Amino acid sequence: MFELDMRSRQPIYEQLVDKLKELIISEVLKADEQLPSVRTLAQQLTINPNTIQKAYRELEVQGYIYSVKGRGSFVNPNSLVINSEKLETVKKELLKVLSEAMYLGLKADDVIALVRELDASIGGTSEV
Structure with missing residues (x-):
């Protein structure tokens, strides 16, 4: 999906938030499209699942995504x-x-x- 710069001074979760926002704003990720699960994305990027969870939480607070308990996270059409x-x-x-x-x-x-x-x-x- 994308790469993160592990040497950057910017925290990994912030990089992840920025990359996902970019994909949402440019409509690569469409409204109501499901995001990769925390576990799947953590394995793909080889980073701690807690980092992914923190990024998803931040995106939800900013209104870019929403979560459905037991189903995952989705792109917010109201963004x-x-x-x-x-x-x-x-x-x-x-x-x-x-x-x-x-x-x-x-x-x-x-x-x-x-x-x-x-x-x-x-x-x-x-x-x-």
């Missing part, structure tokens, strides 16, 4: 609503970071070039 709220938070954070970058000398053209580069790397087609 699009939550995503719009999260998007507003991200926009505010992005404005702060861009303001600081421009204050430090980053030009608007450089910002636009970075956005275009990012858009191309994720297969986007939007015009900037």
Whole structure:
């Protein structure tokens, strides 16, 4: 499914949360699709099942997945609503970071070039 960087300073469960969010947001994992069981994913990634459980719990708290007792974890179809709220938070954070970058000398053209580069790397087609 994906790989984790065991040498990274970022905790493994956070890497797992980020990777799963990415798969959900990009709709690789569809609404109501079942996620791999904790045991299965722990074996595939060769990490402790408690780490997987912690990541799943965090995704559930953030609204990206839901659990059904005895059946497993599934992609939350309501995550699009939550995503719009999260998007507003991200926009505010992005404005702060861009303001600081421009204050430090980053030009608007450089910002636009970075956005275009990012858009191309994720297969986007939007015009900037």
